[in-house]
Amino acid sequence: MITVSPDHSSRAHHPLGPSTLNYVDPQMGGCLGFRNREGDNEAAAEGTTNHEIVDAAITAWKASDRSKPLLDFFPEADEDTRRWHEFVAASIQPYLDKATAIYNEVRIQITTEDGKPVTFGTTDLGLLIPDDEFEKRVTLVVLDFKFGYLDVPEPEHNRQGWAYACGLLEMLGAEGIVPDYVETGFVQPKRESFRTHKWRVEQFWGEKDAAIRNLIQAATFTRANMADSLLNPGAACDYCELVGKCPAHARIHALAARKSMQLPEALALNVDAIDTPEKAAAAMAWLGFVDSCADKIKAKCRDVAEEWGGSVQVSAPDGTEYVYELKRRQPSRVATDVEGIKAALGDMGVPPETVDGVLKVSIPLAKLENEAAGIFAENAEEKMTKKAAKEKISSTLEALGLVERQGDVTPYLKRKQIKKQIKEEN
Ligand code: SF4
Numbered sequence: 001m002i003t004v005s006p007d008h009s010s011r012a013h014h015p016l017g018p019s020t021l022n023y024v025d026p027q028m029g030g031c032l033g034f035r036n037r038e039g040d041n042e043a044a045a046e047g048t049t050n051h052e053i054v055d056a057a058i059t060a061w062k063a064s065d066r067s068k069p070l071l072d073f074f075p076e077a078d079e080d081t082r083r084w085h086e087f088v089a090a091s092i093q094p095y096l097d098k099a100t101a102i103y104n105e106v107r108i109q110i111t112t113e114d115g116k117p118v119t120f121g122t123t124d125l126g127l128l129i130p131d132d133e134f135e136k137r138v139t140l141v142v143l144d145f146k147f148g149y150l151d152v153p154e155p156e157h158n159r160q161g162w163a164y165a166c167g168l169l170e171m172l173g174a175e176g177i178v179p180d181y182v183e184t185g186f187v188q189p190k191r192e193s194f195r196t197h198k199w200r201v202e203q204f205w206g207e208k209d210a211a212i213r214n215l216i217q218a219a220t221f222t223r224a225n226m227a228d229s230l231l232n233p234g235a236a237c238d239y240c241e242l243v244g245k246c247p248a249h250a251r252i253h254a255l256a257a258r259k260s261m262q263l264p265e266a267l268a269l270n271v272d273a274i275d276t277p278e279k280a281a282a283a284m285a286w287l288g289f290v291d292s293c294a295d296k297i298k299a300k301c302r303d304v305a306e307e308w309g310g311s312v313q314v315s316a317p318d319g320t321e322y323v324y325e326l327k328r329r330q331p332s333r334v335a336t337d338v339e340g341i342k343a344a345l346g347d348m349g350v351p352p353e354t355v356d357g358v359l360k361v362s363i364p365l366a367k368l369e370n371e372a373a374g375i376f377a378e379n380a381e382e383k384m385t386k387k388a389a390k391e392k393i394s395s396t397l398e399a400l401g402l403v404e405r406q407g408d409v410t411p412y413l414k415r416k417q418i419k420k421q422i423k424e425e426n
Contacts, residue, residue, distance in 0.1 A: 013036075014121060017121040019036075024236075034219075046147060051124065051147070069089065074089065091187045096127070099127040105122055108170070111170065128179065142183070143185045145186075149190050151193070159215070162184065181199065183198040302411050324415055326412075330409060336402060341402050344396060350376055377389035
């Protein structure tokens, strides 16, 4: 067992550090005025804890004789967390085994040509790996762990990966080490995704570091001026702390709300507007589109809800609040032995005719348990509610192996509450 000591949550962050750059770069759909919204939600805390655990495991593995697999250095964890740790360990073990140098949790910085700091950050893992065929040919591998559900941009274009790699190349260059290749990658255990991209260093170095310096210079200028024409409201706004204060976002948000009245309302309002053959055909095309990607939309919404603490909500312009909570549907329960159930219930004081009276062609377990619970609660020595009696019966049948759960736990979003605030017309 290892103890987790590095405290990642208290690390200093540069306001334009590597992890903000995808949100800042307009070429990635970002905005030069973007400011990171500090996250102290449950998902962020869980991500920090898992980073600390992975880092501690790598540190312990490095200090060992390296004969045991990395996974042995992870602490015990619940089933889900263990699965994520297994994915991380399986992804990076082949790299660790070949590495001649391992840099975990290294503070890197990118500087100007005359040595002034431009930005800094902390890499999760950097490794020097000699080529299988030509030992003298070395690759710098830079890996980042993401414990969220949302996908990250492709490594080839991912500015965060570029920045970590540039910082490590600068650090190694100062020690006289110049790798031949650089490979950046992102390990996303919750998505079971591990993707990397590799460049020759001469194609990377000089181009990507210059792009990052230029990006940070443009963002610094934009932050100081916040001119509407420099901003690019879009997907980055969802994570920007300036939402609500930023004029560019307010303008585009008002325009979008006017045009679509937000998604839930648009569906209701536009029905009356379908009044020509062309609009009917367009409406049918939209329906077909929604039908064909409904599952993907639901899955994406569940991912977002998972990332943001288990619920999502939006207020429509008419005051209606749409609140959805992430729930998990348990697998269906199936009776495996009807005679066994009769005997078990008989032992609990429930006469067999109750079972026979309820059981017909199929096995309506919930109904049976409900009927039996009433009798069991009535005859119980200690006073008991029907709900408690039903729970007792269900757990007894399951413990005896007379009822099995079949299928998987299915996550779904449940509408929680609809509050319509009537707007007063003046
Ligand atoms: S809220 Fe404003 S500054 Fe922030 S990302 Fe959106 S447009 Fe850019």
